[in-house]
Amino acid sequence: MDVQRGSDGDAPDLRLAVSYRDDHCVAQVGGVVDAATTSRLVAGLAHPIATGVRLLVVDLSEVSVFGSAGVSALMSVRAMARVDGCRLRLACCPPTVARVVALAALRPFRSVAEALAARPVPPPRA
Known part of the structure; x- marks a missing residue:
């Protein structure tokens, strides 16, 4: 995973890798x-x-802390995705994360494979 360090240079605070x-x-x-x-x-x-993918699956299995700002961020990303014809799916939420995203009516899948299999995805943009 690509590691992004906090502004103070201490331990990584957010990791994000996209395949x-x-x-x-x-x-x-x-x-x-x-x-x-x-x-x-x-x-x-x-x-x-922005690159035009039709489906973005966000695997949250390694999230250790997830606050209400995380829900707002995911809702913003979901809105961007809809505008661009992309479907956003959450997967692998630890129990503490699942409780928070459920409050925002975001339905996570149990696994990345399940999220990928739950087709259809939107057709390509014209």
Whole structure:
């Protein structure tokens, strides 16, 4: 995973790695997702959407802290995805993350494979 360090240079606070495959990509997120890190998360997830992928699966299995700012960030990314004809799917939420995203009516899949299999995805943009 690509490691992004906090402004003080201490231990990594947010990890994000994106793998592109055909018409979709999988973003693995780890570490802390809170008010201090969400701008980097949004920017990191916006890039694959801008490249024209039809499906963006966000694997949250390695997230250790997930605050309400994380929900807002994911809702912003979902709105961007919809505008660009991309579907956003969350996967592999640890129990603490699953409880927070459920409050925002975001339905996570149990695995990346399940999220990828739950087709259809939007048709390519014209």
